[in-house]
Amino acid sequence: MHKYLHHIGDFMRDTVHLNALEECFYRRALDFYYLNEKPLPKETQVVFRRLRANTEEEKQAVLNVLSDFFVEQEDGFHNKRCDAEIAGYQAHADKNRENGKKGGRPPKNKDLQNPKETQSVNLGSENETQKNLNHKPLTINQEPLTNNQYKYTFDLNTVNTKLKMAGRFEVDQKYIDQLQSQFELYYADQHMVANKALVKFVQWIMRNQDSEKQNAAKPQMQTSQQRTASEMDRWKQGIQEALADEAIDVTPKKPFVIQEVGNA
Structure with a gap:
């Protein structure tokens, strides 16, 4: 060629x-x-x-x-x-x-251009010679599924080997099954050979691992109800600490006697 x-x-x-x-x-x-x-x-x-x-x-x-x-x-x-x-x-x-x-x-047959209703016409050979x-x-690189998606088969050992080479954690079959449906939906109608699909899927796993790591490092956001409850708990705790620190004298007071003049 x-x-x-x-x-x-x-x-x-x-x-x-x-x-x-x-x-x-x-x-x-x-x-x-x-x-x-x-x-x-x-x-x-x-x-x-x-x-x-x-x-x-x-x-x-x-x-x-x-x-x-x-x-x-x-x-x-x-x-x-x-x-x-x-x-x-x-x-x-x-x-x-x-x-x-x-x-x-x-040579082209004029009758083939306007065939009659009862005429049987086979245009297969002519179409073959007119192909560019x-x-x-x-x-031919993938198996067609419904909704124009393409299913790929990823071997667990091969995936983990490539992850180890990249310095990443290994995954189990359940992890692959969960991500595979997302991967196939995202790459629907994209024709890839098996090796190419494997490389992209391993990259997909690595991005997912990075995303999980970032989400774990983010502080947890509280709802307005949780913030209100937390503030009430801190307010109650402050009152209890103030009451505990305040000293209360419960000793009976001695009576104060005023002596009259001349009795000394």
Whole structure:
């Protein structure tokens, strides 16, 4: 393939977590994949050479891209979307070659443009030859659900491994089940390969952990009734302390006698 359709919105959404170096090598990997119409080589050293990654930082960027967007198989690193594009392109090219051997496209039949009610018309072959090479990409990376949502399967051990690598606390299966529904609702209609969905879900967990930590550090807000009750308790306590500190003399007073003059 000498050209392929580049969906800017999809690409920007799926690569938002990449730095500039990783994004560069991801584009190089796609160009190599489509140009050769085959997966990336299985040997990482060959991949480094093909993508022109020389420094250790560049090689690590290539490894990150392979981990996020490609799946290792026996014949190399595969990308499902690239495979679907290439398969469609090759099928269309084969169709064009067959039509060329037969003398090109068959002439249009005027009767097919305005078929009668009782006439049976099959337009399948004509539609196939009229397809453009840059057709809309196939969606094969997820399982469709209701309400245009997409369900992903996240392995507990894999999620915890990535969390540990990021210096975060591990989670249990119940925690994943609670967040997964929110994740699928937020990313409805967004097409992601399995590795990409896993990375985004781990980032979703990390953001949720940060949010829980911030909420725990915030002082608890009191309602107006709670503030009123608290003020009344402090007022009563103040009266009790004042009464306890005040000394009350209960000793009987001696009578004060006024002596008459001359009795001294």
